[in-house]
Amino acid sequence: MKMAIFHSRKWLSRAFSSLTSTPLRVCVVGSGPAGFYTAEKMLKAHQEAEVDILDRLPTPFGLVRSGVAPDHPETKIVTNQFTKVAKNDRCMFLGNVNLGSSVSLKQLRDLYHVVVLAYGAESDRALGIPGEDLKGIYSAREFVWWYNGHPDCRNLAPDLQSTDTAVILGQGNVALDVARILLRPTAELAVTDIASHALAALEKSSIRKVYLVGRRGPVQAACTAKELREILGIKNLYINIQESDLCTSPVDEEEMSKSRIRKRVYELLCKAAIARPVNSPATGQRELHFVFFRKPDRFFESEKKNGYVAGVHFEKTTLKADSGLQLAVETGEFEDIECGLVLKSIGYKSVPVDGLPFDPDRGVPNSRGRVLRNASGNDVLLEEGLYVCGWLKRGPTGIIATNLYCAEETVASIMEDLAHGPLKSTASSPKPGREGLLHLLDDRTVTVLPFSAWEKIDSEEKTRGSIKDKPREKLCSWEELMKVGFE
Incomplete structure (x- = not known):
């Protein structure tokens, strides 16, 4: 030109x-x-x-x-x-x-x-775990820049059609933003300034399940009440939170007594867990799963598509008090979540x-x-x-x-x-x-x-x-x- x-x-x-x-x-x-x-x-x-x-x-x-x-x-x-x-x-x-x-x-x-x-x-922080370079794994920053029309990520082209499940690592506001964009009805997004290439991809998206995964518990979730309330309010969205994850320790209670934000976030999560329908989600209904006490251990590769991610291998964690903070420590127990899209919302650099x-x-x-x-x-x-x-x-x-x-x-x-x-x-x-x-x-x-x-x-x-x-x-x-x- x-x-x-x-x-x-x-x-x-x-x-x-x-x-x-x-x-x-x-x-x-x-x-x-x-x-x-x-x-x-x-x-x-x-x-x-x-x-x-x-x-x-x-x-x-x-x-x-x-x-x-x-x-x-x-x-x-x-x-x-x-x-x-x-x-x-x-x-x-x-x-x-x-x-x-x-x-x-x-x-x-x-x-x-x-x-x-x-x-x-x-730039983005790295997890430094095996499989992090597999295709289908992106940083949340890249994904946010893609749907916001940043010229550096115009051609990111995440595949939203080959899988029905996305895993988002992190539970801060950016993680909730990304989950909301994946789950919100596209008719509502069409009247915003979302980039046209992103809207077109989301309209064809097969993503129906989104897992928001955090290393620590609901009391330590890094999001704000406003962001959490917004995603919980998406129409016809099935919310899944394990009530066992909501059990609190005396240290958790002390944390909430010192932070109004943490207490409000915890209360909203409890309310959403109680309000969950007894029945399983309806066919085709979009789902949001909050998963606590899980640390990514490695990403595993698809057997059908070489070089592509097929899921995340997690180690379960528990909290241990250290110098006034509650840190996630490994338990030696593991579980997998299968997915074809991973978004790492673990911090900018x-x-x-x-x-x-x-x-x-x-x-x-x-x-x-x-x-x-x-x-x-x-x-x-x-x-x-x-x-x-x-x-x-x-x-x-x-x-x-x-x-x-x-x-x-x-x-x-x-x-x-x-x-x-x-x-x-x-x-x-x-x-x-x-x-x-x-x-x-x-x-x-x-x-x-x-x-x-x-x-x-x-x-x-x-x-x-x-x-x-x-x-x-x-x-x-x-x-x-x-x-x-x-x-």
């Missing part, structure tokens, strides 16, 4: 028209909630700050666009707030700019006074970049958002001018609003460092900032998409969606997104 390269110099004059001669140059990498909240707080905290938000995708908003379930439109309203930030005269969104291949972290640090990394966690201190287990070492090069005893070495926010800072936990408080803390650290920390002297020296970055990207013929390009994509998606009575019809390929952005 032929495409005119977006020459950044054409909009430099507009970009700098309202700025002071020596603004504080701030670069935020990542345009999800953590990135936009950081930009918003930075613009309010420092009246002479110029903030540039970079993202490797042509589209902004990160997991609000590609992670929030299509049947949760109310959660996506926050993009209206982020749009106001992007249109601030002192802010600019630059899409299709990849940290690493388009520009290095070292170059960004040379160009800006402050660099805040908020690019989240775009951040990806390191050159020049960023990184621990594979703990992520980026930081103190209130300040990236640490080294910390031993009282000797703390800071990466001056380098900060983190969001999942990269605290791990893949929390809801969208959690990033608001996370950003407030990181921006507070930046302002402290500007007032009487390592940034106080360097911030007074001019930095090339946006102008330098745009020249660099221009020289590398990187096609940059500004926020106005996203507005064209947004308008086109809404127009296409209106034809199908949907809020939007997502453009799901890199080629389409780039083409429409430049029309």
Whole structure:
């Protein structure tokens, strides 16, 4: 496809028209909630700050666009707030700019006074058990990106027709989202912004049984009451929960006394177990099975289709108190669940970049958002001018609003460092900032998409969606997104 390269110099004059001669140059990498909240707080905290938000995708908003379930439109309203930030005269969104291949972290640090990394966690944790590479096994992230139209997973094409059973490993909100999409009537999904390729596959799906499997018990289930209530409320869905799994120990009772959320989740599960019909599910009725106290031991291969998963071999577990936590320990008893689709919802993982201190287990070492090069005893070495926010800072936990408080803390650290920390002297020296970055990207013929390009994509998606009575019809390929952005 032929495409005119977006020459950044054409909009430099507009970009700098309202700025002071020596603004504080701030670069935020990542345009999800953590990135936009950081930009918003930075613009309010420092009246002479110029903030540039970079993202490797042509589209902004990160997991609000590609992670929030299509049947949760109310959660996506926050993009209206982020749009106001992007249109601030002192802010600019630059899409299709990849940290690493388009520009290095070292170059960004040379160009800006402050660099805040908020690019989240775009990889997955592995179980590390035999058979994990069999076909038919996916991470929940991949599946979520597939049905949300993320261009990286447009061609995932999970086979939903060759099996009637799916096993989801994990019982957090993402696991419940995935189960709900598999089990919810497609007529209800058709009026959402779910990707068309996903809707077409779900309409032909043979999946009738979904097992949500957790290592620990119902008291330790990681979901929220709102998400659980929603999936339990799916019309004509057969819910199966073994009442024996709902027996609690004194330690369980203590946990619930300290956590209203855990108590409410447990109560909802108990209510669903009691309300279950005595009879078996009707022919063709969709089923949701909550399975507790099971740890995946290995995946086994189909005898009919070489290289494909045919089920999961589980070891039963029991709970053991350790330092105030209840951990799942093996019992030596095993059982199998046959299935042709496995979705691993066991956690996201951040990806390191050159020049960023990184621990594979703990992520980026930081103190209130300040990236640490080294910390031993009282000797703390800071990466001056380098900060983190969001999942990269605290791990893949929390809801969208959690990033608001996370950003407030990181921006507070930046302002402290500007007032009487390592940034106080360097911030007074001019930095090339946006102008330098745009020249660099221009020289590398990187096609940059500004926020106005996203507005064209947004308008086109809404127009296409209106034809199908949907809020939007997502453009799901890199080629389409780039083409429409430049029309």
